[in-house]
């Protein structure tokens with residue numbers, strides 16, 4: 103790909119400060135837009151997939167640190183975005199590519215970040231930063247550059263204590279991730295339909311799914327459409343009556359940003375779906391909402407799982423899948439044996455933890471044993487990431503088709 107102009111290098115970039123709420127400060131160079139970015143700082147260990155990461159709505163209000171040392175090498179293409187915009191609040195990289203090099207590249211990553219007004223910082227020791235976050239946990243942080251850089255921040259001897267104090271005040275005034283309800287901010291304002299595609303294009307749908315968009319990634323309806331499913335993508339604010347009016351064979355809840363303990367509307371909506379006996383599949387935030395609807399709690403992980411090589415055990419088969427993750431919260435359900443769902447004295451019957459994260463034993467999937475409902479915390483849509491979990495979309499289609507057949511038999 104040819105690029106106009108001279109790309110900036112470390113010598114021509116101005117100073118940027120990265121300040122964490124615990125007082126940890128790193129001095130780097132401005133990258134992307136200049137200004138101020140505040141949010142929860144988290145790290146992503148994917149060696150590939152920065153476009154998918156940047157456009158994943160689940161990163162809304164988060165400053166993302168890439169542990170991959172070179173970012174931007176393949177530029178920006180028109181095929182990989184997971185939504186119509188970049189959602190990260192800020193971006194931290196070690197060494198930005200000076201020029202994109204890929205037959206698919208259409209633009210430079212840094213131009214894209216600037217166009218989206220995403221404030222970034224580069225020339226940062228992302229290894230030291232990641233080790234710090236692993237020990238201290240995800241926390242609030244800020245990137246300060248350009249006009250937002252306080253006086254005394256780029257002294258040759260290092261930022262002055264007064265400059266750091268000004269940044270720290272801004273960081274500590276930002277909202278904590280715990281307690282934030284963010285799905286409504288990223289959801290589609292209006293419903294839309296994704297028709298069966300690929301081998302199923304133009305054919306009668308195999309099944310109809312109502313997918314509640316809490317921050318849905320483009321790959322998810324695509325995975326269903328490729329299996330012959332018509333997907334009605336519905337806004338976060340959708341009501342049970344609107345879902346039922348679609349006469350869906352199944353309901354899906356997507357991934358999304360924020361703290362699942364705030365998702366009261368979604369939990370009520372899902373209980374209505376479960377009461378109606380409609381097959382359900384949830385991913386990530388959708389898994390946490392199924393957990394809550396069944397009566398379990400959720401809690402914040404110290405630093406979360408974000409990357410594309412996380413091992414997950416499918417306990418029913420003993421199979422280990424390598425999977426993409428992006429979550430900072432998890433479901434608190436008994437792991438040892440199936441438990442009776444605590445909501446309303448066991449109204450939804452027995453539940454098993456179907457999947458476990460092998461790095462830390464975190465709940466990575468739930469299966470209701472007395473209802474047609476299951477969910478996973480990881481990302482079977484595989485964007486970006488290994489395709490090991492894609493078979494779960496087949497499982498959902500099979501569940502819908504067999505459930506419909508059973509119901510036909512039961513009908514008088």
Ligand SMILES: NC(=O)CC[C@H](N)C(=O)O
Pocket residue numbers: 160356357358359360361362385386387388428429430431432
């Ligand atoms: N990708 C997601 O759906 C993330 C869910 C939730 N916001 C979490 O951080 O755990």
